[in-house]
Amino acid sequence: MAYKIKNDCNGCGACEPECPHAAIREGDVIYVIDTEKCTECVGSYPSSKCAEVCPVGAPAPDPRHKETKEQLLEKWCRIHPGETPKVF
Ligand code: SF4
């Protein structure tokens, strides 16, 4: 399931450099996540980096973008062709 940044975001920018897929960018009001690139950190880290570093708990799973672990790993492989995802 891709993550989404909730309106609680204060725009601090701490999450942006932590994403292994450069899926986070500054939006007009709050930071936003590209669902096509977010794997919930599956394949890169044991837990979601953006949620870990956010001081206000703004990143959260987006129920409108439900994906299985297998689908998230397939997405990871599309983003990193020729590389092998980490399994935790
Ligand atoms: S959950 Fe991971 S892959 Fe998704 S936006 Fe956050 S840091 Fe990036």
Ligand code: SF4
């Ligand atoms: S770390 Fe949290 S508060 Fe800071 S920009 Fe990212 S989502 Fe917003």
